[in-house]
Amino acid sequence: MKRYQNIPDSPFTPAFGKAPQEVIGRSQIQDHLAFAVDHPNSQYTKTLITGVRGGGKTTILDQFEKSAQDEADLFVISTTAGKAKSLAEQILGQISQFYQDQRMLPKIKNLTLTVSGLVAVRFEHQKTEVPFSQAITTFMDDFQMQGQPNLAPNKLIITVDEGQADLLGLRAIGTAFQQWQRHNYNVMIIVAGLPSLTSKIGQDKALSFLSRSARYRTTPLDQDQVATMYYQTFQTADIPISQPLATAMAQASQGYPYLVQLLGSYIWSQVKLDHRPPSLPEALANAEADLERTVYDLISHDLTQSGKEMLVALTTVRGFVQAEDLVSRIHQTKGQIKAILADLDNLGVIECVDHDFYWLALPFFKAYILKNFTE
Ligand SMILES: Nc1ncnc2c1ncn2[C@@H]1O[C@H](COP(=O)(O)OP(=O)(O)OP(=O)(O)O)[C@@H](O)[C@H]1O
Ligand SMILES: [Mg+2]
The missing domain is CATH 3.40.50.300 (P-loop containing nucleotide triphosphate hydrolases)
Structure with missing residues (x-):
């Protein structure tokens, strides 16, 4: 237990909009x-x-x-x-x-929203308001x-x-x-x-x-780079994780940035807070629950009934799918199927590659669909 003392705070950032300490790729x-x-x-x-x-x-x-x-x-x-x-x-x-930082005039006196929703600006030295573009x-x-x-x-x-x-x-x-x-x-x-x-x-x-x-x-992060980041991050903090565990974590993350942070963060707390050997299955189960709560539940609100049905249909095929592959699985025309797929892509729920090949890119999303969108 002693060797785990003085481990610094987690460098992982499992929160949206929170920049990671180490940015992978990009x-x-x-x-x-x-x-x-x-x-x-x-x-x-x-x-x-x-x-x-x-x-x-x-x-x-x-x-x-x-x-x-x-x-x-x-x-x-x-x-x-x-x-x-x-x-x-x-x-x-x-x-x-x-302006204030530079102690410069003219200072902007006030901003008002006009009826059309645009902003009008008044500088201190001016009597009349000027439109947004002119102010800039x-x-x-x-x-x-x-x-x-x-x-x-x-x-x-x-x-x-x-x-x-x-x-x-x-x-x-x-x-x-x-x-x-x-x-x-x-x-x-x-x-x-x-x-x-x-x-x-x-x-x-x-x-x-x-x-x-x-x-x-955005594309998934490179899994080799993710594995290297895990290994080095834990190494630097003197927390022993093996190369194979780092690789397994990276594979499990599927290169999905948010999951990369979640897994790192759970493994970190198992070792640091709970003082026990890292368990990837447990970290994955925790991460899955987080993903459901913070991403998939939110996404569900934006889905239409036909969108949900389409997602269920998508779980029955492996890998990439084209609209024609779904005609036999869903009671819609090819044109309608294309439109629903495009909507799902627009919401960032599925990924489109090469214009008309789709797949369920989000980790654990298949399980979520089956759990929540089927009776
Ligand atoms: N290049 C990266 N390397 C490592 N971690 C990353 C990288 N990019 C993002 N992350 C992590 O992934 C999570 C999601 O990142 P971010 O908030 O930038 O996504 P987003 O696309 O803006 O999501 P949203 O559509 O919900 O706004 C954060 O926890 C962030 O720290
Ligand atoms: Mg964002």
Whole structure:
């Protein structure tokens, strides 16, 4: 027992939106984003990140924001849609803070929501309110963000997480963004959210600024890298776990980022808090219960009856499925089946590969469907 004393607190982060201590993979997207910071013609100047729940979208934004914050010429405004404050209010709030930090005028005096849901801004030196886009233009002028990038002007970076939760806000940003780009302002925008964003963007003219954006969809983490991370993390803390256990944990996680953290965290507490040898089956059972409670129960609320029936049908086939494979299993036409599959994909419940091959990507989800969606 003595050897387990003085083990540091768990480095695992089994909570949504909580960036892991060690980010696995994702170097390619980070490289592209970093490149775009210095190269305004890069398509990553506008980037859309989508993926299933718990797939690691917020973590990608977070990692990028952290690296950008170290650079003095970058202004990062980080927002999350669907919160009490609208996107525009969050953006203007952070801009207001910049002015204060720099002890600079003009200060933003107040923000009001207009009837249309847009924000109007009043600066202290002005009598009248100006619209959202103009307020930000003023900000960018004050902080010299216009001009040739090789003359090193400052750059504004706006990130929007959970983009699907406020399409109205996204439209306002999109409309303004297009104007800024036309006038050579140095601005970059990264939007993250559920896959439904992709289809929304296709249908909505005001969101078309994102239709020419770079796209990134989160993929499962590499299991070898996950195994190495487990082994080294426990090793560093002087908690003995064997290589085979690290490998078994990584395989069990299926590379699903949230499960990677859950398993690490449970094994850690078995050893640290309970002072006993690690048990993967027990950690898996605990993690499954967490996944059901924190992800799958939430997802269920968004499902229609036909969506649930489709999921049940999906559990009866192995691996990847196409719409035609389901015709014999569900009483719908091929067209309807395609539409239901697309809806499930949009909700981030199933994964689509190569346009029309689908599979149940979330770990333990099959068992959850059978437990909850069948009589
Ligand atoms: N690259 C990674 N390496 C290790 N762990 C990760 C990685 N990305 C995410 N995680 C972990 O996975 C969990 C989910 O991550 P995150 O909140 O970023 O997902 P998300 O896609 O934003 O989910 P949601 O759709 O619900 O917002 C968190 O516990 C996080 O610490
Ligand atoms: Mg998130």
